[in-house]
Amino acid sequence: MQYRAIADAGGDPATVAAWMAEVNAQRAVAIVERDKAAQGSASRRLTEEDIRRLVGGFEDIRNILRDADSADKSDVYRELRLVLTYDPGQNKISVEAKPDADYCG
Secondary structure (H helix, E strand, O other): OHHHHHHHOOOOHHHHHHHHHHHHHHHHHHHHHHHHHHOOOOOOOOOHHHHHHHHHOOHHHHHHHHHOOHHHHHHHHHHOOEEEEEEOOOOEEEEEEOOOHHHHO
16 A cells, blocks of 8 residues: 555655545545445445445554654544543543534534
8 A cells, every 4th residue: 555655664654644534534435425326315324344344444544543653643633633531540541522513514
């Protein structure tokens, strides 16, 4: 995959992750739109396979973020509008999503 080559060559992990997230989101939308067009205007629930395919597309992003610099991770989370809070007493991280209503619909 070209994104992996860019990351391996020293490319900014946050930028690569953002590109990949955008492409994967566009792909997921295209798949849903294609399936809706094939079935007419009736909405349908995603199948288990649809969900696995969608989530599986994020594996490269997860791997890049796992190994990224903490400042890069912070930038990515901010762009995704995620708020992460670490509780050292419980050794847990809580994640809050704050999507932009104009972007998400």
